[in-house]
Amino acid sequence: MGLGNPGDRYEKTRHNVGFWCVDRLGEEYSIKVGGRHRLALTGEGRIGVEDVVLAKPRTFVNESGKAVTSLMTRYRTTASDLIVVYDDMDLPAGKIRLRPNSGAGGHNGIKSIIGALGTQEFARLRVGVGRPGVGNDQIEHVLGRANTEDQSLVDAAVETAVEVIACFLSEGVSMAMNRYN
Numbered sequence: 001m002g003l004g005n006p007g008d009r010y011e012k013t014r015h016n017v018g019f020w021c022v023d024r025l026g027e028e029y030s031i032k033v034g035g036r037h038r039l040a041l042t043g044e045g046r047i048g049v050e051d052v053v054l055a056k057p058r059t060f061v062n063e064s065g066k067a068v069t070s071l072m073t074r075y076r077t078t079a080s081d082l083i084v085v086y087d088d089m090d091l092p093a094g095k096i097r098l099r100p101n102s103g104a105g106g107h108n109g110i111k112s113i114i115g116a117l118g119t120q121e122f123a124r125l126r127v128g129v130g131r132p133g134v135g136n137d138q139i140e141h142v143l144g145r146a147n148t149e150d151q152s153l154v155d156a157a158v159e160t161a162v163e164v165i166a167c168f169l170s171e172g173v174s175m176a177m178n179r180y181n
Contacts, residue, residue: 001018001022001040001054001055001056001057001064001068001071001083001084001085001118002017002018002019002020002021002055002056002068002084002085003015003018003057003061003084003085003087003109003149004016004017004018004019004020004023004055004056004057004061005021005061005143006056006058006059006060006131008164010143012131012145013078013103013142013143013144013145014087014088014141014143014144014145014146014154015061015087015142015143017085017086017127017129017157017158018056018084018085018086018087018127019056020154020158021085021121021125021127021158021161021162021165022054022055022056022057022085023056024158024159024161024162025047025054025161025162025165026043026045026054028162029046029047029053029087030045031043031044031045031047031052033054033055033056036058037055037070037071037074037120038070038083039057039058039059039066039067039070039071040055040057040058040070040071040099041055041056041058041101042054042055042056042071043055046164047161047165047169047170048169048170049170049175050064050100050169050170052169052171053071053075053080053086055067061086061108061109061112061115062109062112063082063112063140064109064110064112064113065112065113065114065115065116065117065143066112067117068082068084068113068116068117069116069117072111072117074076075116078122080117080121080122081123081148082107082122082124083122083123083124083165083168084109084110084113084122084123084124084125085110085124085127085161085165086107086110086124086126086127087107087126087127087128087142088105088107088126088127088128088129088130089128089129089130089131089138089141089142090105090126090128090131091126091127091128091129091130092128092130092153093128093129093130093146093150093157094124094128094150094152094153094154094156094157095125095127095128096128096146096157096160096161096164096180096181097125097126097128097181098123098124098125098126098164098168098173098180098181099123099124099126099177099178100123100158100173100177100179101121101122101123101124102120102124103120105126110124121162122174124164125161125164125168127154127158127161128148128153128154129141129142129146129154130146130150134176147173160180163180164179164180167179167180
C-alpha cells in the first residue's frame with residue numbers, strides 16, 4: 001500500500017510519494033491500479049511468483065488505517081503480509097529505508113495504521129522528502145511540491161523503491177534491507 005491523499009489537488013505533493021511508488025510498481029509489472037474497492041483503489045497481479053494487491057487509499061493519509069483494515073479483511077491477509085510505502089521528512093530527499101517493523105516516527109498515516117491493526121508488525125518503506133527550511137511549516141512542506149533538484153532525487157528513489165519491493169517479495173525483508181538500506 002502506498003500512502004497519499006486523494007484528489008488532483010494533492011497529486012504532485014510530497015505526501016503522495018507512496019502513491020507514486022504504487023503507480024510505478026503497477027507500470028513495471030503491468031498491474032492496473034484502478035479497481036475501486038470501498039476505501040481504496042486496487043490492482044491485482046503478480047510480482048515474480050507472488051500474488052499481490054497494490055493499493056492506494058481513497059482516504060486521506062491520516063485515516064489510512066481504515067483502508068488497510070478494510071482491504072486486509074477483504075483479502076483475508078495479516079499485517080505480516082503488508083508493506084506500506086510513504087513519505088518521510090526525517091530522511092533527506094531521495095533516500096529510502098526499509099524496516100520490518102517500527103514505530104510511527106511522527107507520521108500520522110502510520111499512526112492510523114498501527115492503531116487500526118493493533119500492531120507495529122508490518123514492513124515500511126520510507127521515501128525521504130527532506131525537512132522544510134527553518135521557519136517553514138511541516139504541513140505546508142509535505143502538502144507542497146518539491147523543487148526541481150529534490151524532485152529528481154525523489155523520482156530516482158521511486159525507481160529504487162520498485163526494486164526494493166520486488167526484492168522484499170522474492171528474497172525477504174532482511175535481504176532487501178541489506179541490499180538497499
